[in-house]
Every structure is written in structure tokens, then in C-alpha cells.
Amino acid sequence: xxxxxxxxxxxxxxxxxxxxxxxxxxxxxxxxxxxxxxxxxxxxxxxxxxxxxxxxxxxxxxxxxxxxxxxxxxxxxxxxxxxxxxxxxxxxxxxxxxxxxxxxxxxxxxxxxxxxxxxxxxxxxxxxxxxxxxxxxxxxxxxxxxxxxxxxxxxxxxxxxxxxxxxxxxxxxxxxxxxxxxxxxxxxxxxxxxxxxxxxxxxxxxxxxxxxxxxxxxxxxxxxxxxxxxxxxxxxxxxxxxxxxxxxxxxxxxxxxxxxxxxxxxxxxxxxxxxxxxxxxxxxxxxxxxxxxxxxxxxxxxxxxxxxxxxxxxxxxxxxxxxxxxxxxxxxxxxxxxxxxxxxxxxxxxxxxxxxxxxxxxxxxxxxxxxxxxxxxxxxxxxxxxxxxxxxxxxxxxxxxxxxxxxxxxx
Amino acid sequence: xxxxxxxxxxxxxxxxxxxxxxxxxxxxxxxxxxxxxxxxxxxxxxxxxxxxxxxxxxxxxxxxxxxxxxxxxxxxxxxxxxxxxxxxxxxxxxxxxxxxxxxxxxxxxxxxxxxxxxxxxxxxxxxxxxxxxxxxxxxxxxxxxxxxxxxxxxxxxxxxxxxxxxxxxxxxxxxxxxxxxxxxxxxxxxxxxxxxxxxxxxxxxxxxxxxxxxxxxxxxxxxxxxxxxxxxxxxxxxxxxxxxxxxxxxxxxxxxxxxxxxxxxxxxxxxxxxxxxxxxxxxxxxxxxxxxxxxxxxxxxxxxxxxxxxxxxxxxxxxxxxxxxxxxxxxxxxxxxxxxxxxxxxxxxxxxxxxxxxxxxxxxxxxxxxxxxxxxxxxxxxxxxxxxxxxxxxxxxxxxxxxxxxxxxxx
Numbered sequence: 001x002x003x004x005x006x007x008x009x010x011x012x013x014x015x016x017x018x019x020x021x022x023x024x025x026x027x028x029x030x031x032x033x034x035x036x037x038x039x040x041x042x043x044x045x046x047x048x049x050x051x052x053x054x055x056x057x058x059x060x061x062x063x064x065x066x067x068x069x070x071x072x073x074x075x076x077x078x079x080x081x082x083x084x085x086x087x088x089x090x091x092x093x094x095x096x097x098x099x100x101x102x103x104x105x106x107x108x109x110x111x112x113x114x115x116x117x118x119x120x121x122x123x124x125x126x127x128x129x130x131x132x133x134x135x136x137x138x139x140x141x142x143x144x145x146x147x148x149x150x151x152x153x154x155x156x157x158x159x160x161x162x163x164x165x166x167x168x169x170x171x172x173x174x175x176x177x178x179x180x181x182x183x184x185x186x187x188x189x190x191x192x193x194x195x196x197x198x199x200x201x202x203x204x205x206x207x208x209x210x211x212x213x214x215x216x217x218x219x220x221x222x223x224x225x226x227x228x229x230x231x232x233x234x235x236x237x238x239x240x241x242x243x244x245x246x247x248x249x250x251x252x253x254x255x256x257x258x259x260x261x262x263x264x265x266x267x268x269x270x271x272x273x274x275x276x277x278x279x280x281x282x283x284x285x286x287x288x289x290x291x292x293x294x295x296x297x298x299x300x301x302x303x304x305x306x307x308x309x310x311x312x313x314x315x316x317x318x319x320x321x322x323x324x325x326x327x328x329x330x331x332x333x334x335x336x337x338x339x340x341x342x343x344x345x346x347x348x349x350x351x352x353x354x355x356x357x358x359x360x361x362x363x364x365x366x367x368x369x370x371x372x373x374x375x376x377x378x379x380x381x382x383x384x385x386x387x388x389x390x391x392x393x394x395x396x397x398x399x400x401x402x403x404x405x406x407x408x409x410x411x
Numbered sequence: 412x413x414x415x416x417x418x419x420x421x422x423x424x425x426x427x428x429x430x431x432x433x434x435x436x437x438x439x440x441x442x443x444x445x446x447x448x449x450x451x452x453x454x455x456x457x458x459x460x461x462x463x464x465x466x467x468x469x470x471x472x473x474x475x476x477x478x479x480x481x482x483x484x485x486x487x488x489x490x491x492x493x494x495x496x497x498x499x500x501x502x503x504x505x506x507x508x509x510x511x512x513x514x515x516x517x518x519x520x521x522x523x524x525x526x527x528x529x530x531x532x533x534x535x536x537x538x539x540x541x542x543x544x545x546x547x548x549x550x551x552x553x554x555x556x557x558x559x560x561x562x563x564x565x566x567x568x569x570x571x572x573x574x575x576x577x578x579x580x581x582x583x584x585x586x587x588x589x590x591x592x593x594x595x596x597x598x599x600x601x602x603x604x605x606x607x608x609x610x611x612x613x614x615x616x617x618x619x620x621x622x623x624x625x626x627x628x629x630x631x632x633x634x635x636x637x638x639x640x641x642x643x644x645x646x647x648x649x650x651x652x653x654x655x656x657x658x659x660x661x662x663x664x665x666x667x668x669x670x671x672x673x674x675x676x677x678x679x680x681x682x683x684x685x686x687x688x689x690x691x692x693x694x695x696x697x698x699x700x701x702x703x704x705x706x707x708x709x710x711x712x713x714x715x716x717x718x719x720x721x722x723x724x725x726x727x728x729x730x731x732x733x734x735x736x737x738x739x740x741x742x743x744x745x746x747x748x749x750x751x752x753x754x755x756x757x758x759x760x761x762x763x764x765x766x767x768x769x770x771x772x773x774x775x776x777x778x779x780x781x782x783x784x785x786x787x788x789x790x791x792x793x794x795x796x797x798x799x800x801x802x803x804x805x806x807x808x809x810x811x812x813x814x815x816x817x818x819x820x821x822x
Binding site: 357 | 424427429430431434438441447449450451453459621623689692695697701702711714715717718721725768769770803804807
């Protein structure tokens with residue numbers, strides 16, 4: 001099946017919002033084996049809407065629209081889709097009651113223009129998609145093997161409606177089921193990963209392998225489309241084993257989890273208390289880990305010892321060490337961790353010192369130089385890293401990933 | 412002038428990347444008074460590219476394309492634009508030298524396919540746009556009052572090229588100049604802001620006023636298009652005065668700066684040392700402030716005292732206070748700040764305790780309850796906030812904004 005995505009909204013043409021709906025829909029459709037031929041964004045202009053829909057239908061079997069389902073005069077996507085498909089809209093009492101109920105629950109009065117949202121395709125022309133996150137229902141128009149699916153614009157409402165109603169609808173249209181695993185990887189670049197997996201990627205039919213890259217991390221998606229879920233899952237898992245043989249240790253999740261979640265889960269499961277001392281990351285390691293709900297059961301103390309004075313006073317780093325080796329040195333990192341261990345007694349103690357830039361670098365100690373030292377139950381590891389000096393914030397974020405990765409390998 | 416934006420790249424149709432280029436370009440074009448009629452995204456398909464470009468040119472005077480300028484066989488945007496415009500490409504020696512230089516500098520060898528990037532419009536057909544952030548130059552084809560501007564896909568390269576070369580080009584095409592100010596506001600919701608400014612917004616011609624909302628913050632853009640920069644700036648500044656009369660204190664920047672940058676700049680200018688103690692934000696306040704380069708001159712120490720034990724040991728919060736009022740209470744926040752002041756002597760001391768959720772809330776102390784206490788040179792302010800419990804991370808980020816806002820008003 002081929003598809004096209006039509007986003008309706010003047011705010012998109014003004015650049016006031018980023019179109020994340022197309023990203024979400026493109027991913028979902030591709031996962032299901034539905035080709036996405038193109039995306040188009042237009043304003044609230046009824047003539048243009050019709051024109052674009054007609055043109056798209058010449059080429060694809062499925063159009064998904066987002067936006068323009070609301071109560072205002074400008075919201076005309078559903079009306080134009082009905083016209084293009086030659087379908088009629090009728091006032092749907094059940095949907096109207098639901099909209100009224102929504103206003104009652106949120107303590108507001110429903111104005112007359114909201115009734116418009118309950119005009120929806122008659123049973124013979126299509127399907128009504130309930131909106132469980134807002135007022136405007138969505139709908140599907142079907143005719144002659146073609147379909148237009150109209151979804152609301154706000155991403156939270158749109159994704160909810162897609163998961164609850166559109167996904168089962170599209171699945172019912174195909175005899176195949178899709179299963180996939182997203183492998184998350186740290187420590188390998190995208191091009192390196194591609195060449196490592198080249199043999200597996202070349203000549204792939206099913207399962208397919210695709211690589212994704214974002215901010216210093218890479219992912220591998222292994223997808224299979226088969227007659228049953230069992231078949232698809234078995235095919236994916238066999239391929240994952242092959243991938244594992246090649247990149248093994250660098251995979252930290254087989255289920256698309258963030259590294260911080262993997263590490264937090266392990267710490268909580270094993271009941272390992274943790275404390276940290278940060279210089280260049282300035283609290284970002286603690287802030288990242290504390291982003292995980294429930295972490296309070298293991299996270300004990302964090303220190304942002306940005307100044308030399310703070311390193312001495314809080315962690316007992318020796319003045320001579322700072323003088324002789326400098327704040328950014330393995331010796332300082334080592335003493336930071338030792339001091340942290342002494343002070344907190346946490347089973348996992350990790351500290352970091354480095355140069356985040358853009359200022360402060362020297363030839364000997366350039367921007368991006370980072371030392372990380374961890375102590376896990378007396379087992380100590382200290383490493384030097386030369387992080388690519390993309391920007392201050394990139395260096396800090398990447399350093400946090402290095403810290404999480406070190407802990408993940410040690411525990 | 413009317414325009415359309417064409418994004419080329421199969422990765423966009425797969426949902427592998429979010430299209431931020433269209434957001435950036437739409438904002439820039441609208442600011443300049445150039446209408447954006449629609450966005451379209453297609454894959455690396457030469458026939459479709461030509462088809463779309465022809466269709467767009469029937470309707471607009473300017474097409475901006477992004478993507479498809481690279482060295483591979485698939486990269487054909489420039490070639491198709493030349494064909495559609497009836498222009499020729501020639502090998503540009505200067506561009507070729509620059510590409511070679513780029514490879515030399517980054518220590519890689521240039522493969523033969525990279526030469527393709529130096530085939531660019533001849534002088535009579537267009538303009539070459541140097542790429543100062545990558546290898547692929549951009550270009551402008553001009554004919555019969557229409558233009559196609561081809562820009563690279565990677566956002567960093569694209570925005571750099573736009574600022575350096577496209578902006579001056581487009582400005583030279585119009586007799587008007589645009590001046591705008593972006594006012595950043597904290598503490599007022601978008602709909603409240605709109606009703607406060609309704610009288611100014613209604614019937615606006617020039618300057619225009621537009622409001623933007625993102626993650627708990629709102630912005631107001633005041634834009635004027637006049638014959639000279641002086642006229643435009645004067646008109647904007649007069650309107651800004653009117654806006655100021657209405658929302659006054661809530662404006663923290665008149666030049667689109669982040670609150671963290673405003674606060675960091677003030678601290679650095681005044682030489683005010685700062686330390687912080689965080690519970691629910693877990694290091695995010697320190698991490699946010701330390702995101703600003705140069706902050707090491709004033710940032711002294713940060714404590715992540717997530718557990719009660721840490722609050723007692725590091726900040727001297729009394730055991731009885733924690734027992735009697737709980738960790739999330741004004742009393743605890745007050746003692747955290749007092750302890751922090753005693754320990755660090757920093758001129759600005761700020762601490763926070765709260766419930767970030769999703770677990771841990773009670774009827775009496777619900778998720779989102781936050782206490783912030785700041786001491787600036789002995790001047791103490793302690794506030795209770797009920798942050799909207801959107802999500803754990805939203806509460807933490809919003810709390811950091813509340814902390815920055817408190818400091819900004821106190822110093």
C-alpha cells in the first residue's frame with residue numbers, strides 16, 4: 001500500500017511549530033510496510049486542500065491528514081475530504097454527547113460552534129474515530145479501494161487516536177503482522193556500524209535491518225513481516241543473534257530503552273546505592289539519572305564541584321594534586337572518587353572532570369578532554385576520553401553517556 | 412513574494428529525522444515578509460523532483476530546496492533544478508579547491524564522486540553559495556523573475572549558508588527592511604497573554620504582534636517592515652513600550668535570550684558567586700546554569716541532596732525539621748538554604764525541594780508541590796509553588812525556570 005501525509009495548519013507555514021506528526025506517522029506506516037510517498041503541508045485553504053487530495057489520490061491508496069478538525073470556521077479538512085471522496089457528513093449524536101461530556105468534565109461551557117465537530121461520515125461511507133484526549137473526533141472515508149484518514153493536529157490527541165483506532169484498522173487491511181526490535185548501541189559510529197553490518201544489510205529481504213543515528217548514539221532496527229506474530233518474532237530474534245555476534249558488547253538495549261533507564265533499572269534491581277561528583281558536566285549526570293522515576297531508592301548524594309576550592313572542601317582532593325596535575329587530570333578524578341566514597345559510602349561512586357569549552361582549552365589539554373573514574377564495590381576504573389568538541393552542551397551530554405556506559409559495564 | 416519549501420530526502424519519508432529545516436526557513440521567510448504557501452517532502456526521485464518544482468513554479472516566485480546536494484548518485488536536487496529552470500551546470504574550480512581543502516583539513520582523502528559537488532550554475536544562470544560548514548556548496552538559479560535556491564540538508568550547514576548568503580540575497584530583492592524584537596516572558600500563559608494584548612493585536616498593521624508558546628514559556632514577536640532600518644526599529648520599540656505597559660515585569664528578555672543566559676550574564680556582570688542545593692530537580696538547576704560558557708567565574712558549589720540523610724549531612728538540615736514538617740516543606744527549604752550559605756558563603760544561595768512524581772504524591776502534598784528558597788546577600792525569599800503535574804521531567808524543568816526567575820527578580 002502506498003500513502004501520503006497531508007498536514008493542514010497555517011501555524012506550520014509560519015514556522016511556529018515543528019511538524020512532529022509526520023515523523024511519527026512516517027515511522028508507524030513504514031514499520032507496517034506501508035510506503036510513504038510524500039509529505040505536504042498547506043494552510044487552511046479549502047480549495048487547495050481539495051486540489052492536493054485529488055492529486056494525492058491519483059497516486060496513492062491512503063492519505064492521512066492531520067489538523068483542521070476543530071470547531072472554528074477555518075477547520076475544514078474533514079469537509080473537504082468528504083467532498084473529494086464523494087461522501088456525506090451526518091450529525092453523529094453519540095459523538096456530540098461525548099463532546100458535551102468533555103466540556104462538562106473540564107468545567108467549561110460548550111459554545112455552539114463545537115457542534116460542527118460531531119458532523120461525521122455516515123456508516124456506509126466511513127468510520128468514526130473517537131478522540132480520548134480532546135474534543136474533535138477523527139474519521140476514515142473509504143471508497144473504491146482508497147481511503148482518507150482525518151486525524152486531529154495536536155500530537156498528543158493524534159498519537160492516541162492512531163494507536164487506539166488507526167493501527168488496528170490498518171492492520172485489518174493487511175494479512176501480515178509486523179514485529180521489530182530496536183537495538184540501542186553506544187560507542188560505535190554510524191558509518192562504522194554500517195560497514196560492520198554490511199554483509200547482513202546487503203541482500204536483506206526479511207527481516208530487514210536499518211540503522212539510525214542521533215546525538216552520538218546509533219540504533220539498529222530489525223523488522224520482520226510474516227503471517228503470524230510467532231513467525232515474525234522468531235525471525236527477528238534469529239537476526240538479532242547474528243547482529244549480536246558482530247557488535248556484541250556495544251548493545252545496551254534490545255528494547256529501545258535509553259541508557260539512563262537501563263542503568264537506573266540495574267541499580268534499583270541490584271539495590272546498588274550511587275553518588276556522584278561532577279565538574280564539567282555540572283550536575284547533568286545527576287539530573288539525567290534522577291529523570292527516572294523511583295531512583296530515590298538508590299541515589300544518595302551528588303556534588304557539583306566546579307571550582308578547585310569545592311573539590312578540596314567537599315571531596316578532600318589534595319591541594320598538591322590540583323597544583324601538580326591540574327583539575328582536569330586522572331589523578332584529580334581518582335581523588336574525587338576516593339573522597340566521594342569516603343564521604344558517602346555509596347556502593348557506586350563516579351566522578352568526572354574535563355574541559356567542556358568553548359573557552360579554557362590548551363594545546364596540552366584541549367576542549368573535550370575528560371577523565372571519568374568509577375568505584376563499584378572497591379573495583380576501580382579510571383579512563384581518559386577525547387570527546388569530539390562539537391559544542392559545550394554536546395561535550396557535556398556525551399560525557400554523561402560515557403559515565404552511564406562505564407557504570408553499565410561495571411555493574 | 413510567494414515561496415514554497417521543498418525538502419528532499421528518503422530519510423524524512425521514513426521518519427528517521429525530524430524536519431527542522433522547514434521550521435527554520437518558514438520563520439525566516441515570514442519575518443522577511445515572504446509568504447510561505449506550502450511545504451513538500453519527497454524522496455530522492457529525479458522525475459518527481461522535476462514534477463514538483465514545475466508545479467510549484469506555476470504558483471510561487473521562489474522555491475527553496477534542502478537536501479540532495481551531496482556526492483552520491485542519489486543526490487540530484489541541483490541537477491533537476493537546473494533542468495527545470497533551463498540552466499546549465501559547469502565545473503567550478505574555486506569550489507572544487509575548497510572541497511579538496513576541506514578533506515585535507517579533516518585528514519581524509521577525497522574520493523572521485525565528491526567532484527560532482529563542484530558542478531554549479533554558470534555566472535549568467537545563477538549564484539554559487541559557499542558552504543562554510545561542510546563540503547556541498549549551495550546555489551541559486553534565476554530566470555524570468557523566478558528563483559530556485561538549493562541548500563544542503565544538514566541543519567547546521569543549511570542555517571549557516573542561509574544566514575551568510577541567502578538572507579543578504581533575499582534582502583536585496585526587496586525594498587523594505589524588517590526589524591523585530593522577540594520578547595521572552597515567564598509566568599503568564601499563552602491564552603492569558605493573548606487576552607491581555609488583544610487590543611494591541613486586533614487591528615495591527617505595522618508593527619505586527621505575534622505570540623508563540625513552548626514548554627511553559629511564551630514569547631511575543633513585534634515586527635515592522637519599513638523603508639529604512641531606523642524607521643522599522645523606532646516603530647518596533649514604540650510598540651514594545653506599549654506591550655511593556657501591559658505585561659511589564661514578566662518580560663525577562665527583549666532580545667530572545669534564554670532565562671538561563673539572562674541570569675548567568677547578570678551573575679557574571681555583578682560578580683555574584685552562586686551555590687545551589689537541589690532535591691527534586693536533582694542537579695538540573697546546576698546543569699542548566701553550567702550550560703553557559705564562562706559561568707565558572709561565579710558558580711561555586713552544587714549539592715544534590717536527594718535523600719534526607721544527605722540533607723542532614725551536607726546542609727545541616729535538622730532531623731526534627733525533616734520529622735516534623737517533612738522533606739518537602741518550606742521549613743526544610745529554608746534550612747537547606749541556610750546550611751548552604753553557611754557552608755559555601757556564596758552571595759547567591761538557592762535550594763529546592765519538591766515532589767516530581769509520578770509516584771510519591773499524597774493528598775496533602777501532591778505531585779508538583781515545590782518549595783524554593785533563595786538567599787541573596789542576606790535577603791531571603793521562600794515560595795511555595797503548585798506546578799502543573801504534566802510529567803516528571805516537565806515538573807523538574809519548570810521548577811528550574813521558577814528558580815531562575817526568582818534569582819532574576821532578586822538580583
